[in-house]
Amino acid sequence: TAPSNRHGKRHGKKSKYRCSKKALHVNFKELGWDDWIIAPLGYEAYHCEGVCDFPLRSHLEPTNHAIIQTLMNSMDPNSTPPSCCVPTKLSPISILFTDSGNNVVYKQYEEMVVEQCGCR
Amino acid sequence: FQSAAIISPTAPKRNRETRISHPYGQRSSKLFKDIIASSHLAAGHHKEEVSKETVVPHEYMLSIYRTYSAAEKLGLNASFFRSSKSANTITSFVDKGTDNLLHSPLRRQKYLFDVSTLSEKEELVGAELRIFRKALGGPQSAGPVHIQLYPCRSDTLLDSRSLDPLDSTKAGWEVLDVWDAFHAQHQQRSQLCFQLRATLGKSDAEVDLRRLGLDRSGRGQQEKAILVVYTRSKKRENLFNEMKEKIKSRRSAEEKPTKEGKGEKPRRRRR
Numbered sequence: 184t185a186p187s188n189r190h191g192k193r194h195g196k197k198s199k200y201r202c203s204k205k206a207l208h209v210n211f212k213e214l215g216w217d218d219w220i221i222a223p224l225g226y227e228a229y230h231c232e233g234v235c236d237f238p239l240r241s242h243l244e245p246t247n248h249a250i251i252q253t254l255m256n257s258m259d260p261n262s263t264p265p266s267c268c269v270p271t272k273l274s275p276i277s278i279l280f281t282d283s284g285n286n287v288v289y290k291q292y293e294e295m296v297v298e299q300c301g302c303r
Numbered sequence: 304f305q306s307a308a309i310i311s312p313t314a315p316k317r318n319r320e321t322r323i324s325h326p327y328g329q330r331s332s333k334l335f336k337d338i339i340a341s342s343h344l345a346a347g348h349h350k351e352e353v354s355k356e357t358v359v360p361h362e363y364m365l366s367i368y369r370t371y372s373a374a375e376k377l378g379l380n381a382s383f384f385r386s387s388k389s390a391n392t393i394t395s396f397v398d399k400g401t402d403n404l405l406h407s408p409l410r411r412q413k414y415l416f417d418v419s420t421l422s423e424k425e426e427l428v429g430a431e432l433r434i435f436r437k438a439l440g441g442p443q444s445a446g447p448v449h450i451q452l453y454p455c456r457s458d459t460l461l462d463s464r465s466l467d468p469l470d471s472t473k474a475g476w477e478v479l480d481v482w483d484a485f486h487a488q489h490q491q492r493s494q495l496c497f498q499l500r501a502t503l504g505k506s507d508a509e510v511d512l513r514r515l516g517l518d519r520s521g522r523g524q525q526e527k528a529i530l531v532v533y534t535r536s537k538k539r540e541n542l543f544n545e546m547k548e549k550i551k552s553r554r555s556a557e558e559k560p561t562k563e564g565k566g567e568k569p570r571r572r573r574r
Contacts, residue, residue, distance in 0.1 A: 217550050221360050222368055260535040277372040279364060280545065282394070283552040284420035287360045289367050291375075292542065 194263035200269030202233035202243055206251075221279040229297055232244065235266040241302045244271055245302040253302065271301035321434045325449065359524045363433065363476075363531070364395050388429035390533035391470075398528035400496075402519045408511030409518055412499045413455060416530045419493040429533035430482045432497060435526045437516035438474040446504045448515060455496035459483070466501075466515065474516070481530065495530065 187299070210225040211217050217224070237257035239245045249266035256265045273294040282288050400415040414432060432452065451463045462479040484495060499517070501510040512518060519527075 219545070221358075222365075223372070275375065276374055277368055278367040279360065281358045282420045282545070283548040284417060285358050286397070286420060287358060287395045288366045289364060291369065291371070291391040 196214055200233045201240070202231060202235050202300055202302055204229050204234045204297055207297075208228075209210050210303050219280050221281065223276070223278070224239050226296070229298075231268045231297060231300035235268050239266075239302055243301045244299075249302045262292075266302040267299055269303050270297040271300070271303070272297075272299035306329070307432075334482075346469070361527075361529055362525050363529065364393070367393055373459075376501045388533045390428045392425060392534045392536065394534070396495075396530040396532070397529070398519075400519070400528075402433055404520070409513050410509045410511065411498065411535070412517065412519070413510055414499065414528055414530075416495045416496040417493070418495050420531070420532070421532060421534070424536035426538055427482070427485050427532065428535050430485055431531050432479045432481045432528060433531060434473055434477045434479070434499070434517065434528045435522070437518075437526075438472060439516050448501050448503055448510055450477065450499060450501045452478075452481065453498045453500075455498050461497070466566050485532075496566055510547050517560070 189214065207228045207230040209228045211220045211275060212224060235245070235249065235253055237253050239250060239253050245266065252266045255263040274296045275291050275293045276295040277289065277291050279287065279289050297303055337371075396416040396418055398414050399417060400413045402412060414434075426542055446464045446468065448468070449463055450466060452461045453459065454461065459485055461481050464477055464479065467479075481495075481497060484497065499512065501512055501515055502508060503510050
């Protein structure tokens with residue numbers, strides 16, 4: 184168990200790094216994609232980071248397999264790795280770009296923004 | 304992981320670090336390597352040589368982008384909009400046709416579009432031709448004028464519009480449905496050609512298109528006609544498709560010999 188802090192709550196290092204959504208700003212110019220993407224110049228993509236440790240919180244919407252894997256990991260960390268903190272819900276963004284024929288194209292790309300992270 | 308890029312000594316250090324420490328290692332596919340290399344090429348000085356051609360997006364496409372991305376931020380799916388025809392991709396092609404100045408009056412106009420980049424894998428859900436009509440001083444005809452659009456090699460009417468004589472006093476866009484043209488030329492649709500004519504009233508007398516503000520002389524990029532094609536991906540699309548096409552076009556641009564050839568040697572690639 185993690186040591187209690189002065190408020191009497193367990194506030195271990197692990198809870199701080201529990202699987203959650205973190206900021207990830209994508210700048211298309213830095214990627215060198217600004218020669219074909221007209222708009223947007225960048226967007227907030229987010230990413231998932233943190234550990235999926237026992238007990239898994241319900242908001243992480245673990246699969247049954249993730250629950251089993253997490254349980255196995257908690258019993259013997261050497262036998263099984265913890266389940267993975269990954270995007271479980273993503274949303275699209277609109278991109279205006281030029282195609283290989285220099286035609287201007289609007290396209291809605293699916294799964295570009297992390298809406299929710301979970302353990303899988 | 305070995306990149307095909309020649310990293311400029313002046314390129315930002317960050318890029319070089321990314322190249323070296325990329326986690327995908329040897330398992331990454333060739334395409335992925337190409338994309339990474341392409342990104343680094345673009346980030347370096349090589350980009351200036353490749354992407355000299357600047358594309359000016361048409362105001363209509365910018366407005367599509369603005370509208371749908373704003374809707375997206377409100378949690379609405381752009382493909383539900385009636386104007387989008389449930390498409391998730393909207394491609395614009397700029398007219399490459401020119402008016403024959405020897406023909407006076409201008410009875411017919413040909414609108415040409417290179418649609419070779421349209422993917423066969425995408426389902427076509429709509430297509431429209433948007434033609435800009437310039438404002439003229441006053442009414443140019445006594446009665447209503449009918450504009451008609453045909454494929455260049457067929458007499459099948461694609462779409463028509465009636466123009467009120469007063470319409471000629473103000474500028475505007477005429478939107479004609481050309482979806483049927485795609486069905487007709489389904490087998491070989493690398494080039495699309497449309498022919499426009501206008502008749503006075505119910506007669507067959509053709510009207511000079513200049514009198515309707517349709518002549519193409521002295522037009523800016525924003526006033527050129529565009530073919531707008533609405534498609535829907537049959538399967539989930541990802542950015543790799545676009546990158547793959549970009550890489551291909553970059554390569555073909557690199558492989559083209561320089562016309563002048565003033566002692567310029569082709570850029571060497573390190574593998």
